[in-house]
Structure formats: structure tokens, C-alpha cells
Amino acid sequence: MEVTHSTFTLERRYPASVERVFDAWASPEARKRWMAQGAEHSQNFVVGGLETVKGFDGQGRPLTYEAQYAEIVANERILTTSTLRTGERLSTVSVTSVEFHAEDDGTLLVLTEHGMYLPGQEQPAWREEGTAQQLDTLAAEFAATSKAKEN
Numbered sequence: 680m681e682v683t684h685s686t687f688t689l690e691r692r693y694p695a696s697v698e699r700v701f702d703a704w705a706s707p708e709a710r711k712r713w714m715a716q717g718a719e720h721s722q723n724f725v726v727g728g729l730e731t732v733k734g735f736d737g738q739g740r741p742l743t744y745e746a747q748y749a750e751i752v753a754n755e756r757i758l759t760t761s762t763l764r765t766g767e768r769l770s771t772v773s774v775t776s777v778e779f780h781a782e783d784d785g786t787l788l789v790l791t792e793h794g795m796y797l798p799g800q801e802q803p804a805w806r807e808e809g810t811a812q813q814l815d816t817l818a819a820e821f822a823a824t825s826k827a828k829e830n
Contacts, residue, residue, distance in 0.1 A: 680798030687807045688791040691814045695821045697779045700786040701754045703817055704777065713816040726751055730759075740765050746775075754779055763801060770800035790814065 693700050703709045707722040710730070714720075718734030725748065732744040746761035757777040763770045773794040780787040790810065796803055 682798070683796040683803060684794070685796065685803035685806075686791065686793045687803070687810075688789065689807070689811055689814055690790075691788045691818060692782065693786045693788060693818060693821045694784070695786060697754045697781050697786045699821075700788060700817075701779050703820070704757060705751075709820075713820055714813050716816070724748065724751065736765065765800060768800070769797060771796050771806065773806075788814070 703713065705724045707720065707724070710722055711720040715732040715734070718732050720730075720732050722728075722730040724730075728748050730744075730746045730748070732742075734742050736742050743764045744761060745764075746759040748757065748759055750756065750758040756779065759773075759775045759777075761771075761773045761775065763773075771794050773792050775790065775792045778789040778791075780789070792806070792810065794803060794806060796806075
């Protein structure tokens with residue numbers, strides 16, 4: 680079996696300023712809340728810094744996601760390289776860009792991921808679905824904040 684190469688792009692519009700959306704990526708507390716729920720999480724949000732998430736898959740196998748920040752331009756973009764391991768076995772290697780665009784009274788977020796999926800490991804569709812769920816969790820967080828301000 681060969682390495683599978685895949686690219687996906689996800690767009691989300693959030694009812695929050697670019698600064699607030701960017702901060703949701705930059706703040707370890709916020710990032711754990713919407714990206715690493717129920718998992719061990721650490722984040723050093725500087726160029727060259729690492730973000731690590733350790734948890735388990737649906738079959739109880741240990742998963743370790745590790746990303747290194749290649750570029751951070753405040754309120755504009757974040758570029759990372761990352762790996763995902765199942766136990767000690769490498770599953771994927773990815774390069775990801777997250778772009779933040781002011782739009783009306785909110786933010787358009789554009790996430791593009793280029794992945795290499797090793798044989799017998801994670802599938803591209805699983806990664807896209809999981810990433811989409813994380814971005815939707817972030818949307819729910821902003822929606823809850825907006826509703827709280829209305830009351």
C-alpha cells in the first residue's frame with residue numbers, strides 16, 4: 680500500500696472579531712476547550728513552539744497529535760506542521776494553514792490541510808470530519824458568548 684495524499688479546505692464564519700477568533704487559537708485554555716476536549720493538552724504558542732494533545736481513539740488506542748508552529752502572524756494566519764501517532768506508530772504528517780479574515784461584523788476562518796496518510800492508519804475523510812467538528816465546537820462557543828451578551 681502507498682501513502683495517501685489529500686488536501687481539504689474548511690471555511691467557517693464566526694460572530695466574533697478576528698482578534699477574538701485568533702485568541703481562541705492562541706490561548707491554551709480556550710484551545711483545550713474546543714480542540715482537545717477530554718485529552719491532555721499543552722501549547723507553546725510561539726514560532727518553533729509545540730502543541731501536543733494526548734488522548735485515545737474510539738478503540739481505546741493512545742493517540743498523540745503534535746504540531747509545531749512554523750509561522751504566526753497575529754490576527755492573520757497560523758502555519759503548522761504536525762504528526763499524529765497511534766501508540767508509537769506514525770499515522771499522518773500534515774501541513775496546515777489557518778487564515779483569519781475580517782468580514783462584516785465577524786470573522787471568516789479558512790483552514791487548509793495537506794496530509795500524508797500512512798497505509799492502514801487514519802483516513803483523509805476521518806481527519807476532515809474531526810477537524811470540522813472542532814471548528815463547529817468553536818462556533819458553538821462564540822454563539823454561547825453572543826447569547827450571553829444579549830441577556
